[in-house]
Amino acid sequence: MRSSQPASLNLHHAGGTHAAVHAPRLSLGSCIRAYITRSTRDVALLPANSRLNHFPPSSVCTISWYLHGEAELIQIGDKAVAQVLPVPIIFNGPRTEAVVSYNPGQVEVFTLVLLPEALHALTGLNIAEFTDRSLAFAQVxxxxxxxxxxxxxNASGHAERIALIEEFIEPRWAAARPHSNPLADWMRGSFESMAVRMAASHWVRSGRQLERQVKMWSGLSYQRLWGLRRAENRFIAVREMLRSSDSSWADVAATTGHADQAHFCRETRKITGLSPKELKRRVMEEESYWLYRIWS
Known part of the structure; x- marks a missing residue:
């Protein structure tokens, strides 16, 4: 059994609110991306604009346990929506646009982040059917x-929750995982490696077959998956800028594979609706951008 508190990769406390990312055990690193914990229960009710939650587009799937409180989806991309989320346990497929949710009151949430092709291997689910959807867990x-x-x-703490999940998933992953999983490798950083290894291992015989396979595993087109990976790198780079006074937007553009600073700025605005400068300001100053501060 783990210690009473799981080790945190990135931790954020602001005025009594809590948000953290926790790592899975090494044997599940190609299956579980991370765990995320979030709580506002130790502070007085936040102002309405601080009870928003801004989430970037993402290629991963998540399962969220609402241990306390409720949530509503209010914006997808630039479109206003009104969807009461089916707490207490919600399954979210990959998101191709940024989303905003709202908490009517205090919340405590525990989230499991799964690589989509691993979830497909574990369950046989066609992830494409769940792209841009949030559903009650029992429906899926x-x-x-x-x-x-x-x-x-029902667990008594986050360490117990992690232990329960990993004891459940590990034997199933050992049985289900492919001998070679280039897509998982790429999603952790090497797009070129995935393409080369898929071709070398005869995973695909044509461009169309590649597209079908990637869509079934990830819920997204090959091109869109690549774009979201670049977007994730962009958000991480913005977060790293908060920690360094030496970085410039030109440096960030270079490290995230953009042609130049202007290209980086256009892509950031396309994904988030914000310029890099405004995104950085909001990440630094606004409670609702808590995920951007901790994700890596």
Whole structure:
């Protein structure tokens, strides 16, 4: 059993609110991307604009346990929506646009972040069917997964939740994982490696087959998946700028593979609706951008 508090990769406390990223055990690194914890229960009710949650586009799938409180989806891209999210356990597919949710009151949330092709291998789910969707967990998963999820909901702390998840997933992942998983390798940083290894291992025989395989595993087109990976690198670079007084936007553009600073700025605005400068300001100053501060 783990210690009472899981180790945190990135931690954020602001005025009593809490947000952190926790790493999985090494044997599950090609399956579980991370765990995210978020709580506003130790502070008085925040102002309405601080009860928003800004989430970037993402290629991953998530399962969120609402241990306390509720949530509503209010914006997808630049479009206003009104969707009460099906707490307490929600499954989210990959997101091709930034989204904003709202908490009517205080919340405590525990989230499991899964690589989409790993979830496909574990469950047989066609991830493409869940892209840009948030559903009640029981609508998607079988009774074994539901029993695990209920145990996680009832657990006494985050360390116990992580242990329950990993004890459930590890034997299933050992049985389900492919001998070679180039897509998982690429999603952790090497797009070129994925393409080369897929061709070398005869995973695909044509461009169309590659597109079909990637869409089934990830829920996204090959091109869109590549774009989201670049977007994730962009958000991480913005966060790193907050920690360094020496970095410039030109430096960030170079490290994230953009042709120049102007290209970087256009792509950032396309994904987030904000200029890099404004995104940096909001990440530094606004509570609702808590995920941008901790994600890596």
């Amino acid at each position: 998963f079988d009774t074994e997964w539901q029993a695990m999820a209920q145990a996680v909901l």
